Amino acid sequence: MNISNRLSGLFHKQCFLVTAGRVEEQNSTKMFVARQNWYYNLVVEVILSIMQEIETARLYLRQFTLDDLDDLSRIYSDPEITKYLTGVRTRQETESAIHTMIQRWEQNNFGMWALVHKIDRKMIGRCGLCFLDKTPEVELGYALNKVYWNQGLVTEASFASLNYGFEILQLDRIVAIARPENIASQRVMQKVGMKYDKNAHYYETDVVYYSMSRETYHSKVFL
Numbered sequence: 001m002n003i004s005n006r007l008s009g010l011f012h013k014q015c016f017l018v019t020a021g022r023v024e025e026q027n028s029t030k031m032f033v034a035r036q037n038w039y040y041n042l043v044v045e046v047i048l049s050i051m052q053e054i055e056t057a058r059l060y061l062r063q064f065t066l067d068d069l070d071d072l073s074r075i076y077s078d079p080e081i082t083k084y085l086t087g088v089r090t091r092q093e094t095e096s097a098i099h100t101m102i103q104r105w106e107q108n109n110f111g112m113w114a115l116v117h118k119i120d121r122k123m124i125g126r127c128g129l130c131f132l133d134k135t136p137e138v139e140l141g142y143a144l145n146k147v148y149w150n151q152g153l154v155t156e157a158s159f160a161s162l163n164y165g166f167e168i169l170q171l172d173r174i175v176a177i178a179r180p181e182n183i184a185s186q187r188v189m190q191k192v193g194m195k196y197d198k199n200a201h202y203y204e205t206d207v208v209y210y211s212m213s214r215e216t217y218h219s220k221v222f223l
Ligand SMILES: CC(C)(COP(=O)(O)OP(=O)(O)OC[C@H]1O[C@@H](n2cnc3c(N)ncnc32)[C@H](O)[C@@H]1OP(=O)(O)O)[C@@H](O)C(=O)NCCC(=O)NCCS
Pocket: 080, 081, 082, 084, 085, 142, 143, 144, 145, 148, 149, 150, 151, 152, 153, 154, 155, 156, 177, 178, 179, 182, 183, 184, 185, 187, 188
C-alpha cells in the first residue's frame, strides 16, 4: 500500500470518529492529507523525471528529441531492421514517430528511450515500454541500428526497462511480442527472463507472446 493510500485510510478512520461537534478536527485532517498527498505526488514526479534518464554499462537511455531525426531515419529506412516492424518509414513518418514518443512519455510516464552508445556517443536505437496494441497491458519493445546487433546491447537496455517498469512504475506484469520468425527478438526476451505464454494476434499480425510477472522479476533480481 503506498503512502497516499495509507494516509487516505487514516483520513477515513478519522471521519468515522468525527461527530457533529468535531468538524474542525475533520477539516484539519483533510488539510493534512491533502498536503501529504501533494508532497507524495511531488516526490513521485521528481523520481520519475530523474528516472527518465538511465545509464547502463554501455548505454545512456534518454528521451528522444528532434535532433535524433537523422539517426532514427537511418534505422527506420533500413528494410532489414524494419522487416519485423511496420516496414520502412519516410523521414516525415520518422519525425512524426519522434513526436509520438515524446508525447507518450508526457501522457504515461513511460515510453521509448533513445539508446546512446557510450563509446561513440551515437543514438543507435530505441528500447522501452508502451501499451500493447489496444490493451492496457504494458509491452517491452526495441529496435537497433544493425551495425550494433548481437553485442547484447538491447538485452542490456531491456533489463533497464524492466527495472523501470517493475520498480518505479510498480507494474504487475510486462509482456513482449514478436513475429515467430524473429528469433533475435525472442532471444532477447528469453535472456531477460521472460517466458513464452502463447501464440497470439496483435497489430494485425500473428505473434508469439512472452511475459514476466513482478514476482518472477524479483526472484531473478534478488538471487
Ligand atoms: C531484435 C534486436 C533489437 C536485438 O538487438 P541486439 O542488441 O542485437 O540483441 P542482443 O545482442 O542483446 O541479443 C540478440 C540474440 O539473438 C541471437 N540471434 C540474432 N540473430 C539470430 C538468428 N538469426 N538466429 C538465432 N539467434 C540469433 C544473438 O546471437 C543473440 O543471442 P546470444 O546472446 O544468445 O548469442 C535487433 O536484432 C533488431 O533491432 N532487430 C530489428 C528490429 C526488431 O526486430 N525489433 C523487435 C520487434 S519485435
